[in-house]
Amino acid sequence: MIYTITLNPSIDYVMEVESFQEGTVNRASETRYYPGGKGINVSRVLKRLGADTIALGYAAGFTGNFIKEKLIEEQVAVRLLEVDGHSRINVKLKAVKETEINGTGPLVDDDAVKRLLQQLNHLTSEDIVVLAGSVPGTVPSNIYETLILKCQEHDAKVVLDTGGSTLKALLSYKPFFIKPNHHELGDLFSINIQSIDDVIHYAGKIHEQGVQNVVVSMAGEGAILYTESGVYFAKAPKGEVRNSVGAGDSLVAGFLAGFVNSNNIEEALRYGIASGSATAFSYDLCQKVDVNHLLEQVHLEKL
Structure with missing residues (x-):
């Protein structure tokens, strides 16, 4: 099984504007809504390619419900944990230049972290766990290290899809990919x-x-x-x-x-x-x- 962990899923709100002008009213020629977040995207594609996958992470509020409903429609197995607040909305503005505005994430407390770790207790050496995307500000900064160690306890392969100082700090854990x-x-x-x-x-x-x-x-x-x-x-x-x-x-x-x-x-x-x-x-x-x-x-x- 391939598990994905998305700590900060989103609704990706895509708006196409033929001629965007700052400081005035613009009207989109087309709008689309997708469940987003790097790990969520990985699970959606895995399912389309016929691979077994389960999406883990957090969902909050009416936006979180939308994310779960859309994943279920695509027949992705969803085990997102409920937390306080609202899952974020990320605006993808497609005009002459592509612009993104990413929203803030939900509230993730220590109890939510413990519940996520408990979901990994059934991992085996046959499993792959994808840790992908950004870390919400309310989550402990070492959350990826904690998750990697939990995966290693069960000999599961770890995939890292993140960047910057976070990725640099995690290389010593010798991920699979x-x-x-x-x-x-x-x-x-x-x-x-x-x-x-x-x-x-x-x-x-x-x-x-x-x-x-x-x-x-x-x-x-x-x-x-x-x-x-x-x-x-x-x-x-x-x-x-x-x-x-x-x-x-x-x-x-x-x-x-x-x-x-x-x-x-x-x-x-x-x-x-x-x-x-x-x-x-x-x-x-x-x-x-x-x-x-x-x-x-x-x-x-x-x-």
Whole structure:
């Protein structure tokens, strides 16, 4: 089973405005609402790809109810815990320039943290747990460390999809898989990544710390996988980019779905790249038929 933990789920409210003007009334030409948050996106894509997944985390208020209802409609198994406050609403404004306004999260107290940890007591070595996204301000700052240690108690594989100082602090726990983009990789070492050679060099440094699989995405150029069996470059398919929201989450989901189905890291990378690209070429998260269509365009090269 693949579990995702989203501490701060959201409603993603997408508004398309043909000609946005600051300081006046603007009217959207189209609006859409989706359950959001990085872990939620991973679970939604996993389900679409036919992989077993359960969404864990927190939900609050009427916005939290919307998130749960939409996930149930998509047949995602939902075990979000009720907490006080309201789940956030994130506005995605699509105009000449894409702008995001992210709301604040709910209240998560010590009891809620204990309840989440209890949900992990049934993990086994066959399970994968994805820790993804931001940490609400009311949650202890070391919550990811606590969750990782709980997973390690049960020998479950841990996937980290976060960035900045949070990711840097967690590398010593030797997760199964991380997916920084090339900018985030540079931030980990306080340098500016300028070439594929730079990506390979610094991904190797992370691998040396015990991270089993390091995928560094490079937007439309593709991705580098640094793993025990070698270093691989996957060239991204070509297409019209319509949506940047959730592409990275889709890569994570595709990688995990491919790994679970094949137990092959190379196949996992191909499936991940196809899934991330399929989302980028869609208005919502990818569908399996689109991922399969792009698979034949994803070519791997061992470096």
